[in-house]
Amino acid sequence: MSRPICAQINLAALRHNLNQVRDLAPNSKIWAVIKANGYGHGVGRVANQLASADGFAVASVDEALILRQKGFIHRILLLEGVFSADEINLVEQHRLEMVVHSPHQVNWLLKADIQTPIKVWVKLDTGMHRLGFSPQDFEQIMIKLQSVQPRISLHVMSHFASASESAEFTAKQLAVFEQMTQNLDYPRSFANSAAVQHLTQAHFEWVRPGIMLYGAGILNKWQTQFRAVLTFRTKLISLKWIEPDEAVGYGQTWQAERRSLIGVAAAGYGDGYPRHAPSGTPVLVNGERAQIVGRVSMDMITIDLTDFADTVKIGDPVILWGDGLSVDEIADSAGTIGYELLCGITQRVPIVEVNSEVQ
The missing domain is CATH 2.40.37.10 (Lyase, Ornithine Decarboxylase; Chain A, domain 1)
Structure with missing residues (x-):
């Protein structure tokens, strides 16, 4: 007889939590973030229950290919983009979408022999200072990428540093994002789990819930709405x-x-x-x-x-x-x-x- 310990996963809770996200962001499409093996819950198991999401977001090509091998035909976004120029071929072959956050990735795209248009999400660094282009460089980066349209389809995104901790800094990030994208007619994504819950003005066309899908990271006012998975x-x-x-x-x-x-x-x-x-x-x-x-x-x-x-x-x-x-x-x-x-x-x-x- 084995030790009496287990991780019990409630599949219905995953579906319920996704529905709660839809209620909070009814006018946005949903990237269900299922990187890191579905936050430890099993990526295939999680994807099956979140199949009604508009797309899946993962960290890298290898995580995306696991989903393709399991038969998922959803839109899949690579949150860290590609790690080599050769991976752009895999992005095109498997109909993936990629974040572009650094000049070397832009150069790879400009040189790539792309036959089927690739959806590209350009990441603007609004203050987190991890990945993304500074506001000073963003406009020139967009001009470069626009030069290879329609081989690529452009989208814009950013990431909050303290959406559940610092209202002042979050407001500054949002102001930068709105200023830099106000004249662009591209789909946008900014809201993570915390912003989905309390920052409706950041929902834009796509939201990116992660930890909240698993019933964690829930703000006090929504505690009764979500369930631990x-x-x-x-x-x-x-x-x-x-x-x-x-x-x-x-x-x-x-x-x-x-x-x-x-x-x-x-x-x-x-x-x-x-x-x-x-x-x-x-x-x-x-x-x-x-x-x-x-x-x-x-x-x-x-x-x-x-x-x-x-x-x-x-x-x-x-x-x-x-x-x-x-x-x-x-x-x-x-x-x-x-x-x-x-x-x-x-x-x-x-x-x-x-x-x-x-x-």
């Missing part, structure tokens, strides 16, 4: 009483202040649970909030169950995050983000699919 589950495998001042786990980082019932759950950093989650990080045991204590081990976490001593037993269910306990809360406690936790569940954890319709 992945629930990380395990069970209690041990119960033990310890006396006051006795310690638990490696390094003796937590000591009991009272006689305490310590439960052990089969989950650890070898499964993708964050090693740096501190004492006090919540879990759900039988649906009730409890707290982990001591250091996270490779295969186990320890939980203070003193307040539930009369009801808990070996084999009781433990939810590490997901249904009823947001991955964002666990990530915040561990000093990281929900994206990393969802992508970090390891291969030894079995996937269990459910299809529980959302009420």
Whole structure:
């Protein structure tokens, strides 16, 4: 019998969350972002459930080809563009769309022998300073690319740096984007998950929801609208009483202040649970909030169950995050983000699919 840990994926929740995005951005088309193996949920599984999206966005050609090999005929956008001139042939052959963010990519396009028009998304750097052309260079870049039309079909995009954190900086980015694109008659895309939720003026022709499709990164006003897709589950495998001042786990980082019932759950950093989650990080045991204590081990976490001593037993269910306990809360406690936790569940954890319709 295998360890009692699994990643339970609710397929219906994916479909539900996509519908919620449509409600929030009814006048925009949707790029469903499914890079990094569908944020750790399985790219084929996710694409099947998000098949009604207008297109899929991935990081690179290799991710796009997996979707083509699985039979998906959707529009597919390469968010990092191509990494060599040779990949432009694959873009054309497999009807992909590519972001162009750097001068060397422009040069590759200008020299490419393109027979079938390629949809190109020119990335404007509005202040994130990661990928994209500066406002000072953008106009000349557009002129160069316009010179090879109709071999390419132009679109424009940018990316928010702090859409859920800094209203002032977000407004500056949006102002730059609107100023630089106001006289261009090309489809535009700017809104990520945070902007989809609270910045309707940034929706434009296309929105690019990512983490929100998986039920994470949800702003407070929309918490009840979205559902967690992945629930990380395990069970209690041990119960033990310890006396006051006795310690638990490696390094003796937590000591009991009272006689305490310590439960052990089969989950650890070898499964993708964050090693740096501190004492006090919540879990759900039988649906009730409890707290982990001591250091996270490779295969186990320890939980203070003193307040539930009369009801808990070996084999009781433990939810590490997901249904009823947001991955964002666990990530915040561990000093990281929900994206990393969802992508970090390891291969030894079995996937269990459910299809529980959302009420």
